[in-house]
Amino acid sequence: xxxxxxxxxxxxxxxxxxxxxxxxxxxxxxxxxxxxxxxxxxxxxxxxxxxxxxxxxxxxxxxxxxxxxxxxxxxxxxxxxxxxxxxxxxxxxxxxxxxxxxxxxxxxxxxxxxxxxxxxxxxxxxxxxxxxxxxxxxxxxxxxxxxxxxxxxxxxxxxxxxxxxxxxxxxxxxxxxxxxxxxxxxxxxxxxxxxxxxxxxxxxxxxxxxxxxxxxxxxxxxxxxxxxxxxxxxxxxxxxxxxxxxxxxxxxxxxxxxxxxxxxxxxxxxxxxxxxxxxxxxxxxxxxxxxxxxxxxxxxxxxxxxxxxxxxxxxxxxxxxxxxxxxxxxxxxxxxxxxxxxxxxxxxxxxxxxxxxxxxxxxxxxxxxxxxxxxxxxxxxxxxxxxxxxxxxxxxxxxxxxxxxxxxxxxxxxxxxxxxxxxxxxxxxxxxxxxxxxxxxxxxxxxxxxxxxxxxxxxxxxxxxxxxxxxxxxxxxxxxxxxxxxxxxxxxxxxxxxxxxxxxxxxxxxxxxxxxxxxxxxxxxxxxxxxxxxxxxxxxxxxxxxxxxxxxxxxxxxxxxxxxxxxxxxxxxxxxxxxx
Ligand code: ATP
Ligand code: MG
Numbered sequence: 001x002x003x004x005x006x007x008x009x010x011x012x013x014x015x016x017x018x019x020x021x022x023x024x025x026x027x028x029x030x031x032x033x034x035x036x037x038x039x040x041x042x043x044x045x046x047x048x049x050x051x052x053x054x055x056x057x058x059x060x061x062x063x064x065x066x067x068x069x070x071x072x073x074x075x076x077x078x079x080x081x082x083x084x085x086x087x088x089x090x091x092x093x094x095x096x097x098x099x100x101x102x103x104x105x106x107x108x109x110x111x112x113x114x115x116x117x118x119x120x121x122x123x124x125x126x127x128x129x130x131x132x133x134x135x136x137x138x139x140x141x142x143x144x145x146x147x148x149x150x151x152x153x154x155x156x157x158x159x160x161x162x163x164x165x166x167x168x169x170x171x172x173x174x175x176x177x178x179x180x181x182x183x184x185x186x187x188x189x190x191x192x193x194x195x196x197x198x199x200x201x202x203x204x205x206x207x208x209x210x211x212x213x214x215x216x217x218x219x220x221x222x223x224x225x226x227x228x229x230x231x232x233x234x235x236x237x238x239x240x241x242x243x244x245x246x247x248x249x250x251x252x253x254x255x256x257x258x259x260x261x262x263x264x265x266x267x268x269x270x271x272x273x274x275x276x277x278x279x280x281x282x283x284x285x286x287x288x289x290x291x292x293x294x295x296x297x298x299x300x301x302x303x304x305x306x307x308x309x310x311x312x313x314x315x316x317x318x319x320x321x322x323x324x325x326x327x328x329x330x331x332x333x334x335x336x337x338x339x340x341x342x343x344x345x346x347x348x349x350x351x352x353x354x355x356x357x358x359x360x361x362x363x364x365x366x367x368x369x370x371x372x373x374x375x376x377x378x379x380x381x382x383x384x385x386x387x388x389x390x391x392x393x394x395x396x397x398x399x400x401x402x403x404x405x406x407x408x409x410x411x412x413x414x415x416x417x418x419x420x421x422x423x424x425x426x427x428x429x430x431x432x433x434x435x436x437x438x439x440x441x442x443x444x445x446x447x448x449x450x451x452x453x454x455x456x457x458x459x460x461x462x463x464x465x466x467x468x469x470x471x472x473x474x475x476x477x478x479x480x481x482x483x484x485x486x487x488x489x490x491x492x493x494x495x496x497x498x499x500x501x502x503x504x505x506x507x508x509x510x511x512x513x514x515x516x517x518x519x520x521x522x523x524x525x526x527x528x529x530x531x532x533x534x535x536x537x538x539x540x541x542x543x544x545x546x547x548x549x550x551x552x553x554x555x556x557x558x559x560x561x562x563x564x565x566x567x568x569x570x571x572x573x574x575x576x577x578x579x580x
Contacts, residue, residue: 002343002353002376011329013372014241018383021242025386027420030238034273037202044205045233046121049272050085051202053078062277065251065297066111069283076111078275081118086200087193088119092150094196095174099124099203100210102146105258106130106139106153106162109282112178112189113258116152117268121211121230122202125150128213128225131259131552131575132157138223138574140165143172145225145427146213150174152189155181207231207420213427214261216361217551218575220445220463220559225427226261226361233269235365235421240270242385243357243369244301245330253279253293254303260553261361262334265421266303270365287315291323298327305335307554309342309354314489314512317349325350330372332357336555337458339480340378356381358413358458360444362436364421368456379480380455381448389416392450393441401438407452410459410472414441447474464558466495467502473537475558481532482507482539485525487515492548493539494562507539508561510547517544551575 015021035052037044053059059079066074076084092103103120105127107113113129120127128146130139139161143151148169153162155177166172166185180188212228240246244266252271256262271278279297283289285308294302312320331346331354338356346354357369358381368390370382384390392411393401404411422442426433436443447459459465459474466473475493482491489512495503509525511517522542530538549560552575563570 002347002378004373004375011247013245014247015245015371015386016373018371018374018386022386027234027238027387027418030387031234033237034234037205041202041204042209043207043230043233044121044124044202045211045230045236045269046085046118047202048233048237049269050078050082050118053275054082058275061275063272064111064114064278064280066280067282067293067297074111076114081115083198084115084193085119085122086198087196088115089122089200089202090196090198091192092120092123092125093200094192095150097123097125097149097174100126101149102126102128102213103150103152104128104130104143104146104148106132106134106151106157107178108132108154109257109280110178111280112152114268114280117258117264122200124203124205124209126210126213127264128215129258129264130215131257133552134161134259134574136161136165140168141574142215142223142225143169148172150176152176152178154178155183155186158183158186205230208424210424212264214264214361217260217553217555218572219551219555219557220461222572223575224361224429224432226364226423227425227427228364228421229424232265232364232421233273235419236265236270237273238387239366239369239385240266240274243366243371244270244303244332245372246271246274246276246301248275250274250276250300250329251279251298251327252276252301252303253281253297253299255281255285255290255308256303256305256335256553261364262303262305265365285311287312287319291320291325294325294328295323300327301330301332302328303332303334305554306333306338306342307336307550309333309338309346310483310490313342313345313349317345320349328352331355332369334359334366335553337381337476337480338379339476339483341480341483343376343378353378358382358446358456362423362442362444363415363419364423365419367415367419377451377453377455380451380457382456383454384456385419388419390414390456391416391441392448393443395438395443399438401441401443408449410447410449410474412462413444413446413448413456415444416440417442447472461558464494466493466505468495468505469501469536471536473505478505478507478529478533478537478539481529482509482525484532485528487511487521488525490548490556492556492558492561494558494565496541496562496565504541505537505539506541506543506565508543508545508548510545550577552577
């Protein structure tokens with residue numbers, strides 16, 4: 001347990017006492033923190049994120065601090081962001097794009113991505129970001145499902161990945177290229193922006209109007225297009241305050257790419273609704289670069305992912321000591337289970353524990369979290385956000401579910417719908433959406449348990465859990481034990497069908513630099529796991545691999561490890577990071 005101080009904070013947390021906040025919270029009351037569109041015209045994400053700050057005299061604040069791959073630096077204030085997003089909205093209007101139609105982006109982390117996102121929301125069209133490293137097929141499939149009308153991209157990405165798809169996408173009316181370039185069938189974004197006016201009045205927006213379309217990571221199968229509405233901004237705002245502890249003047253860095261929901265909900269919307277300064281780094285992961293950014297930009301709140309934390313751990317404890325990370329106040333992580341070892345490493349190497357939190361593309365915002373003021377049990381995802389009701393349920397044979405009330409019993413993590421950023425459907429997949437609900441619960445597909453103190457512990461995705469000798473084994477627990485060994489950089493654990501015991505626990509392990517695979521080390525790791533976990537849960541087999549297959553958002557794809565182990569078809573690999 002990592003205990004938090006009860007007083008004497010450098011900056012007092014927004015939520016000093018979890019229980020009290022939970023008891024008194026209501027979404028209706030929280031709504032008063034949002035501005036709403038002037039003239040009672042509803043609720044629009046872009047107004048909350050950008051224009052309200054200008055109206056309230058904060059236009060001169062830095063909204064985005066963009067760090068280019070090669071050392072360039074551009075600062076965009078709220079006033080500039082407002083004018084530039086107005087132009088983008090105006091441009092869409094000029095092209096005849098109607099509210100509700102989908103605008104896709106296929107861009108690296110450049111300012112135009114942020115402008116397109118917010119400009120689209122101003123125009124009440126629906127923004128759908130695609131991760132720029134996707135290949136042509138995942139791009140085509142997502143644009144098809146999403147009925148893409150407009151695509152904003154670069155000439156290079158267009159030539160390489162989209163040009164050949166145009167015939168397959170007859171409804172894609174406009175392709176706007178960031179630097180022009182005169183490709184046939186495209187338009188020059190800058191020229192159009194230059195012609196557009198920078199005055200734009202956001203039209204009446206219902207909180208239930210569709211705002212964002214986000215595809216899931218595809219970790220467990222074909223990605224789904226989750227629909228989010230403008231009302232989601234209330235969750236984004238509240239979770240920014242309660243889970244990420246945003247305070248005025250914070251410099252916030254979310255390392256996730258806006259091609260994934262984290263990079264939009266928290267890389268764009270949530271911090272901007274709080275009027276913060278967001279650091280945007282165009283470059284890919286590099287341990288030294290990242291520490292330098294934390295130091296030079298004086299980042300106060302940092303939101304990252306377990307895969308990045310593991311890579312930083314791999315780079316060693318000495319490296320962070322060379323940097324002044326003294327501005328940092330809170331570090332949080334999402335996307336995968338955060339191994340207890342990683343939480344403790346943060347405390348040791350960065351001077352702060354890492355706060356794990358749990359949510360999904362479908363939930364649109366943070367649902368379960370370790371809060372700034374709350375003691376951390378390393379390995380736990382924390383406790384449900386005030387305003388969110390979470391439970392552990394068991395599926396029954398008749399398709400319904402029952403709640404599991406005893407502490408420490410495993411079951412599926414379920415949430416009571418009603419928070420603002422709950423997805424409103426999977427686009428064109430009504431049946432798949434319907435199947436997520438039973439007895440008034442939204443079933444997350446993740447297995448977890450709740451301890452007697454109300455902390456939730458992730459066990460594994462329902463699809464990844466291993467059934468061995470009558471026991472249910474969560475891969476996370478086994479991977480975490482392996483990760484405690486100094487040689488292990490990453491571990492992925494699966495169940496291999498075995499007639500007698502059901503499934504046999506098998507681990508795939510990649511090693512840190514300086515360690516070489518070999519029989520002696522293999523035995524040592526198996527023995528280490530047995531000591532930590534006991535014979536039933538410990539892996540029986542262990543294979544060394546150079547890297548583990550991961551989604552492009554950095555999640556270990558256990559289903560792929562399993563398919564490969566069994567020689568089965570690999571299924572949807574559209575989000576697989578190459579090479580695996
Ligand atoms: P798909 O649904 O297409 O298989 P995905 O579930 O990986 O992909 P996302 O919505 O990006 O797509 O990820 C949400 C999932 O990530 C959660 O359901 C959970 O399995 C995992 N996850 C996220 N945060 C955590 C966390 N803190 N601890 C454990 N697991 C987490
Ligand atoms: Mg999922």
